Amino acid sequence: MTWSAIVLTLFPEMFPGPLGHSLAGRALDAGVWRLKTVDIRAFARDKHASVDDTPFGGGAGMVMRADVVSDAIHAAWDRRGPLIHLSPRGRPLTQRRAAALAGGPGPTLLCGRYEGIDQRLLDAWAPEEVSLGDFVLSGGEPAALALLDACVRLLPGVAGKAESVREESFESGLLEYPHYTRPAVWAGRAAPEVLLSGHHCNIRAWRQARAEDITRTRRPDLWARRAENEDRRR
Numbered sequence: 001m002t003w004s005a006i007v008l009t010l011f012p013e014m015f016p017g018p019l020g021h022s023l024a025g026r027a028l029d030a031g032v033w034r035l036k037t038v039d040i041r042a043f044a045r046d047k048h049a050s051v052d053d054t055p056f057g058g059g060a061g062m063v064m065r066a067d068v069v070s071d072a073i074h075a076a077w078d079r080r081g082p083l084i085h086l087s088p089r090g091r092p093l094t095q096r097r098a099a100a101l102a103g104g105p106g107p108t109l110l111c112g113r114y115e116g117i118d119q120r121l122l123d124a125w126a127p128e129e130v131s132l133g134d135f136v137l138s139g140g141e142p143a144a145l146a147l148l149d150a151c152v153r154l155l156p157g158v159a160g161k162a163e164s165v166r167e168e169s170f171e172s173g174l175l176e177y178p179h180y181t182r183p184a185v186w187a188g189r190a191a192p193e194v195l196l197s198g199h200h201c202n203i204r205a206w207r208q209a210r211a212e213d214i215t216r217t218r219r220p221d222l223w224a225r226r227a228e229n230e231d232r233r234r
Helices: 022-029 066-076 095-102 119-125 141-152 162-166 200-218 220-233
Strands: 003-009 033-039 083-092 108-111 128-131
Touching (some): 003 066, 003 141, 022 141, 033 066, 066 108, 066 119, 083 141, 095 141, 128 141, 200 220
Parallel strands (some): 003 033, 003 108, 083 108, 083 128
């Protein structure tokens, strides 16, 4: 069964966007994965195609209507894969979650706009809420593109060699080691001699050490979590 993603959005023209290029784009053209967009505005109930209204209790901005969004979900979600709402209130997206989604049939992504979606819609449908981090975007679409890219590149045959994916940041609980290529010396800076040695055991050891150093320095939270996991395995 082909991995398929559905995106509910007020701006379907934003897709496939960057996903139509490079590895993801070639895989999309080859039918390795499918992408369907659903225009939420098509489910508006008045002649003005209104999808939002002022918030009860007052306040700035507008809120997407529960009835309109619910009709869109009813029409689009086939319930094969998870329904995901892209939201800064959600749990942070991780490499592990992206891999799990890539191993399933594909998600249905709900992109909010304005001040967000009426909470009653979220209570009724109970989507999984996912965040890219502790910051706010203008809408869920950029987050949906990032989530899809993280998943699609893990699909079989998309990224080339499987080992290139396994060695990336977060796959082993570490950030990725640095890379070098020709020329061997550039602007007075030489590539590490060990990488030119042809001694694969030493190269692996150097890369592991650099990955550990970078993780310990830049992401002490990841380093601490890795240490905890190793302690539990002992």
